[in-house]
Amino acid sequence: MPGLTDHTRYTSMQNSGINHYDLLLATAAQSREIDRLTIEELGLPGETLMEIAGSRAADLLKEKLIPGDSVLFVCGKGNNAGDAFVIARLLTDYGIHAAIYPVMGTDGFSDDAQKNYDRLLKLAGISGKKIAVWQDWQDPSGFDLIVDGIFGTGIDKEVRQPVSDIIGKMNRSGIPVCALDIPSGIHCDTGRTLGTAVRAETTIQFGLNKLGCYLGDGPDCAGTRVLASLPFPNRYKHSVSVRLAEMNREATEALLHTPPSRRSHKYNNGVVHVIGGSPGLTGAPAYTARAAWTLGLGAVSLIHPAGWQTAATLETPSIIRYPAGGDTDHHFTPDHIEQVLNTLREKPGVAVIGPGIGRNEGTMAFCREIIRRSEGPLVIDADALRCLAGAGALLKERSEKGPVVLTPHPGELKALTDTGSGDDSDRLRAAISYSESTGATVLAKGNPVIVHSAEEKKTILTPYDSTIFARAGFGDILAGNLAAFLSRTSQPSRGSEAALVYGYHKWNEIVSRGKPFPEPSDFT
Ligand SMILES: NC(=O)C1=CN([C@@H]2O[C@H](COP(=O)(O)OP(=O)(O)OC[C@H]3O[C@@H](n4cnc5c(N)ncnc54)[C@H](O)[C@@H]3O)[C@@H](O)[C@H]2O)[C@@H](O)CC1
Ligand SMILES: Nc1ncnc2c1ncn2[C@@H]1O[C@H](COP(=O)(O)OP(=O)(O)O)[C@@H](O)[C@H]1O
Ligand SMILES: [K+]
Incomplete structure (x- = not known):
C-alpha cells in the first residue's frame, strides 16, 4: 500500500x-x-x-x-x-x-x-x-x-x-x-x-x-x-466555546469591503490612528500604519514623538503624521497627553497604541492616561502592554467605553497575567481569565494564536502553523491589519480572526508568487 x-x-x-x-x-x-x-x-x-x-x-x-x-x-x-x-x-x-x-x-x-x-x-x-x-x-x-x-x-x-x-x-x-x-x-x-x-x-x-x-x-x-x-x-x-478560526478567504476579504457603518456609535469606521515610536524603534509604528492603510481605509494617521520625525521611514505620503511635542521630544511623556487626545477626538476611529513606543517611565504613564481617557475601539500592542501590569481595573473601566483588543506575545502575556510555565494550555487559560476579568479581548500571539473575547464569550485558535510569522515586524503588521478590520466590525473576535486569517492567506499568496520567506514589507 x-x-x-x-x-x-x-x-x-x-x-x-x-x-x-x-x-x-x-x-x-x-x-x-x-x-x-x-x-x-x-x-x-x-x-x-x-x-x-x-x-x-x-x-x-x-x-x-x-x-x-x-x-x-x-x-x-x-x-x-x-x-x-x-x-x-x-x-x-x-x-x-x-x-x-x-x-x-x-x-x-x-x-x-x-x-x-x-x-x-x-x-x-x-x-x-x-x-x-x-x-x-x-x-x-x-x-x-x-x-x-x-x-x-x-x-x-x-x-x-x-x-x-x-x-x-x-x-x-x-x-x-x-x-x-x-x-x-x-x-x-x-x-x-x-x-x-x-x-x-x-x-x-x-x-x-x-x-x-x-x-x-x-x-x-x-x-x-x-x-x-x-x-x-x-x-x-x-x-x-473554543473553536478553530475559519480559514475562509472570501468572507474575510469581503469584510474589508463593508462600508464604514453609521451604526450605533458615532465613530467614523474608516480611520485608524497609530500611536508609537521612540529612538531606534521608528520602523514599528510605520509598519503598523502602512499595514492598516493597505487595507483600504479612509484615513490613517501616525502619532509619534516629534523628535524622531526626520528618522522615520514612512514612504507613504497618504499617512498623516501628527508629531507630538517639540523637536527635542524623543519619547512620549505625560506632556503629550492632551495633544494626542485632541488628535484622537478630531477624527474618531480605531486607535493602536504601542508599536515601538518603548518602556520609559514617562511613556508608561502617558500610555495609561491615553488608555484611560480615549474612547472607541483600541488596540494595545507591544510595549504599551507593559503599562498594564497591575492595572486590570483601569482596563476594565476602559473596556466599558469601547472594544479593547490586547495583542501580547507569550512573554508579554506572562508579564501581564503572571502565568506559570507558559505552555499553550497556560496561555489558553491566561488569555481567557485575563479577558474575562478585564472585559478586553485578548489576542495571545504564539503557535497557535489564541483569541478570547469576554464580550462574545468566544475563544478562537489558529489551525495553521503561525511560526511562519515569527520574524521581526510581523507583530506590527498584525496590529495594523487588526485595527483595519476592527474599523469594519463591531465584534472584536471577528476582527481579530479576520486579521489573522487575512495574514495567513496573504502569506501564501506571496509564497506562491515565488518568494519563499515573505517579509513584513510585503504586507504593506
Ligand atoms: N462512548 C461513546 O459514545 C464513544 C466513544 N468513543 C471512543 O471512546 C474513547 C473514550 O473511551 P474511554 O472513556 O473508554 O477511554 P479510553 O479508551 O481513552 O481508555 C481509558 C481506559 O484506559 C485506562 N487508563 C487511562 N489512563 C491510563 C494510563 N495512563 N495507563 C493505563 N490505563 C489508563 C482507564 O482506566 C480506562 O480504562 C474516545 O476517545 C473514542 O475513541 C467512540 O467510540 C465514539 C463514541
Ligand atoms: N497572520 C498571522 N497569523 C498568525 N499569527 C500571526 C499573524 N501575524 C502575526 N502573528 C503572530 O505575531 C507574532 C509576531 O509578533 P511579535 O512577537 O510581537 O513580534 P514583532 O513585535 O517583532 O513584530 C508571530 O510570532 C505570530 O505569533
Ligand atoms: K488513540
Whole structure:
C-alpha cells in the first residue's frame, strides 16, 4: 500500500463543506458529556456510536489501503480500543490482514470494547480469516499501517510501563501510525504529553475535534487531523466555546469591503490612528500604519514623538503624521497627553497604541492616561502592554467605553497575567481569565494564536502553523491589519480572526508568487 503519505484527501476533507460545528474543539469532559447526552437523552446506544465511528474511520483507511495490506491494531481497554476493534473487523472483511495487540491484556475491556472484540473474533471464525492476537510486541516490519487505539479521551494519568515502552516501539518502527481520536498519551484538554505519546501521521477524531490535538505537543503528535462526524445533535455541542478560526478567504476579504457603518456609535469606521515610536524603534509604528492603510481605509494617521520625525521611514505620503511635542521630544511623556487626545477626538476611529513606543517611565504613564481617557475601539500592542501590569481595573473601566483588543506575545502575556510555565494550555487559560476579568479581548500571539473575547464569550485558535510569522515586524503588521478590520466590525473576535486569517492567506499568496520567506514589507 502506498502508505498514508498523501494528505490531500484528508486536508480537503478538513476544509470542504466546513460548518460551524466542525470547527469546535472539545475537552475530555465536554466529549464525555456529549456522548452521555446522546446515549442517555437521545437514546442512541454507545455501541451504535462506536459502530459509526469505526465505520467512518474504516472508510477513510480504505482509501489508502488495498486488500492484501497488513494492519496492526495496538489497543488498550477502553472505548478507544472498541473503535479499533470495529475498524479491524470492517477492514478484515475488506481483505486486510489484521493483527491485534492488546497491550494491557484481554481482561477488563469496557463493555462496548468487549462486544466488538468478540465480534471481531467471531468474524474471523465465520469467514475463515486469520486474525493474529499478539501476547507480546513482535517485529512489525511487513505491516503497512499501525492503528493506535490505546487511549482516547479517557487517559487520566501518566503512561507507564509496559505501555510507554510499546509506544516508543511504535514510534521507532518507521511504519505510519493512524491515531484514533487523539494520539495515545496526549492529554485531551492541554495537549501535554503524559510521559510518552504516540507520534501519528494521521489522527481521525470522532464527532468533535479534540482541543489536545491543537495545543502543546498535540499538533506534532497528531500529524494530519481529520474529523469523522458522529450523529451528536448540534444542540448538545453548545457547551463547547473554543473553536478553530475559519480559514475562509472570501468572507474575510469581503469584510474589508463593508462600508464604514453609521451604526450605533458615532465613530467614523474608516480611520485608524497609530500611536508609537521612540529612538531606534521608528520602523514599528510605520509598519503598523502602512499595514492598516493597505487595507483600504479612509484615513490613517501616525502619532509619534516629534523628535524622531526626520528618522522615520514612512514612504507613504497618504499617512498623516501628527508629531507630538517639540523637536527635542524623543519619547512620549505625560506632556503629550492632551495633544494626542485632541488628535484622537478630531477624527474618531480605531486607535493602536504601542508599536515601538518603548518602556520609559514617562511613556508608561502617558500610555495609561491615553488608555484611560480615549474612547472607541483600541488596540494595545507591544510595549504599551507593559503599562498594564497591575492595572486590570483601569482596563476594565476602559473596556466599558469601547472594544479593547490586547495583542501580547507569550512573554508579554506572562508579564501581564503572571502565568506559570507558559505552555499553550497556560496561555489558553491566561488569555481567557485575563479577558474575562478585564472585559478586553485578548489576542495571545504564539503557535497557535489564541483569541478570547469576554464580550462574545468566544475563544478562537489558529489551525495553521503561525511560526511562519515569527520574524521581526510581523507583530506590527498584525496590529495594523487588526485595527483595519476592527474599523469594519463591531465584534472584536471577528476582527481579530479576520486579521489573522487575512495574514495567513496573504502569506501564501506571496509564497506562491515565488518568494519563499515573505517579509513584513510585503504586507504593506
Ligand atoms: N462512548 C461513546 O459514545 C464513544 C466513544 N468513543 C471512543 O471512546 C474513547 C473514550 O473511551 P474511554 O472513556 O473508554 O477511554 P479510553 O479508551 O481513552 O481508555 C481509558 C481506559 O484506559 C485506562 N487508563 C487511562 N489512563 C491510563 C494510563 N495512563 N495507563 C493505563 N490505563 C489508563 C482507564 O482506566 C480506562 O480504562 C474516545 O476517545 C473514542 O475513541 C467512540 O467510540 C465514539 C463514541
Ligand atoms: N497572520 C498571522 N497569523 C498568525 N499569527 C500571526 C499573524 N501575524 C502575526 N502573528 C503572530 O505575531 C507574532 C509576531 O509578533 P511579535 O512577537 O510581537 O513580534 P514583532 O513585535 O517583532 O513584530 C508571530 O510570532 C505570530 O505569533
Ligand atoms: K488513540
